[in-house]
Amino acid sequence: MSSAARTPLSDLTVVQALVSDVRVQPLLRELGDEYSTRYGRDAHAELARYPDEEFTAPHGGVLLLLLEGGEPVAGGAFRRYDATTAELKRIWTHSAHRRRGLARRVVAELEREAAARGYRRIHLTTGPRQPEARGLYLATGYTPLFDTQADPETIGPLPFEKHVPVATRTGKATDL
Template sequence: MTSAPELTVIEVPVSDTRVEPLLRELGDEYSRRYGRDAHAELARYPDEEFTAPHGGVLLLLVEAGEPVAGGAFRRYDPTTAELKRIWTHSAHRRRGLARRVVAELEREASDRGYRRVYLTTGPRQPEARGLYLATGYTPLFDTEADPETIGPLPFEKHLAVQERTGKALAQ
């Protein structure tokens, strides 16, 4: 019986060549779901917003040297990190990788002093909506309304400060 491959979390700049497949597949998927080219939206923010010290980092989960999941965060305001570009390669979905990416991004954001995490997802991404609800995010919209009438669906999660170490923990 073979064991599951080892997954490693690494921090890389947006310019790292291993990020390109993530952004390409994410842009292709968003373009299919929304019927318009989404690649420009993914390139809207300068790379510097996803690197220290500007409050962002890109994390990849790497299996056998290949990216299988990842995400990023950027500074939204002085106490809030905004999660962006959460992605799992289509061949590796339904394995809990997105949950791990979100947890790693939250941990890194809290290590950088953020007390809140904010994010939005699109109305045609029910699996993302389910992920954020399942991982403790509070919807900042009416969950009974038709998502198509809302537009981007905002969520937040507050981080609590641990007294002894001063590090924030997901609440």
């Protein structure tokens, strides 16, 4: 798809989905393939280890997809880490749709939803062989909880955090 034909970010549809939703399968399949290539081991089982319940109420999580023309182009999720902290998981952009700011949009949507559910902090980890993810989190205001000067391969999973203001409900239609 040429960049001239791409939908503006404001025209993408944001939907909540379950892990078992057929629209989530391209996300998990491509993400598993990419992780398997980068880390030299089958990552598909790791991606399947969290059931739907981890990303739905009452646990406080959510899985969001960005749809373009009804097809998933990006997505991500959060789950309850502790009473005040959400943990971002599975931030993904379809390989044919990268370099459009979609991952930033996913992260912003997840942060908004986490704040609306009362979470005050967001935690996440990314792998040492995912420099794009590391760059995304640094660019979107996450604080690295590791020495950024160290070789990522010597650290293992790279933890980040961000404190978010809790959304306040005004009772207006814009809150819905």
